[in-house]
Amino acid sequence: MPPSHPDPIVNLDNVEKRFSAGGATTAALSGISLNISPGEFVSLIGPSGCGKSTLLRIIGDLIEPTAGRVEVNGKPARNARRDRDYGMVFQAPVLFDWRTIEANVELPLEVMGVSQAQRRSRTEQMLALVELSDFGRHHPWQLSGGMQQRAAIARALAFEPKLLLMDEPFGALDEMTRERMNDELLRI
């Protein structure tokens, strides 16, 4: 475990999130303060519905906090998102059925305007990393849940984000696959 870095990559200061639905307000998060240093592997653990997904999405600037400050990579969360500083993996792989696995992994690079040659080589690297090199030409529905999730991780890492946010990435998989995936993840 490296010593605490002076510049945290994630800095949450008294973050609050309240949801109001039909007159009733739920406080999903309250008084969350957190520092995460670069290179750290942090797990948020808690019962379901306790706000883990909400917190993750606040860090990723997909939801706005009701109060508090969010800094990612030394900038406000919005700028970090615009600068593509982080990658996301969800509980479901959320791959596009009409694209091959290769094309799915390439997607963020396409959006970011990376040249085709660079996209190709980067995608090959990523698929090799998650051990899906033989399945590049397949379509997502032809792969098992675990393999799809590996492809989703490859996609999240494709553009070398400084931060990787994962929302119960192995929650939808069976026990054995989950054990294996946990080991794989640590390796990556």
Place this chain on the structure above:
Amino acid sequence: MVRLGRFSGVLRSIVAFVAILVLLAIAWEAAKWVAGDPVRQTPWGVVDPPHVPPFTIKQLNDTNLPHVWEVVGAFVQPATRNSPFSLGAVLIDAAVFTGRNALVGFGIGALFGLLLAIIFVHSRLLERALVPYVIASQTVPIIALAPMLVLWVGTGWTSVALVSAYLTFFPVTIAGIRGLTSPDPRALELMSSYAASWSTVLWKVRFPAALPYLFTAAKISATASVVGAIVGEEPTGIRGGLGRAILEFNTQYTTGPQKLWATVIVAAALGILFFAVVRLAEMVVLRDRGAGEL
């Protein structure tokens, strides 16, 4: 059958279609045999003494329901008393004429429908404001709207195409809205995390996701565009299409009912052709998606 792959389904559909057609023809003649007009002449020779059916139902007499062989025979007979052309040739020409207008109408209607769907998906305000008018537009009978269209745009094939487009765009818009909003919200969150613009999201996520829905609407619109092109020929007074043929043979019905029936068959065939082309395009474009048949 298995070797033909996905086309074995198409083959089976065609065989079933032809089989039903034959059964229909048999039922048609059987009904007339039992309760139609006396039969004196068939293509297979004279019936002597004439067969007199035991019952009489007016709807099955020779004027209301001509014999199947009379309708088929009408195709090779002259179109009108002094015409050098066979009815079949005239109807094929008319079908091409109407088909061209329907194609243009389909293209315009589909494009406009898609544009409308894209606008509605991206602007909640415009959707809420305009959707009631869009729906109302379809409840106004086209018979009333077509003459108005002719007054604004003038006679000629453009107004026919516009009537056709009018009946085409609505299914595309409705299916388009559904399809463009169908992607998993997390897919949209992912695109947000890549800081993708709305046009990138539209092109890379929403539109591909909408394609299956759009093809379903296109099948409905395909036949609607043909109907629109036929109906649009009446107020524009345009000659040379199936609409005009239907009107003319309608006035001549009592002397030659089989001609109108022949025209109706050709119109139906045109609609089926449009549908089949859309279906074929769907099979090609959606071949990688792995879900469902037909």
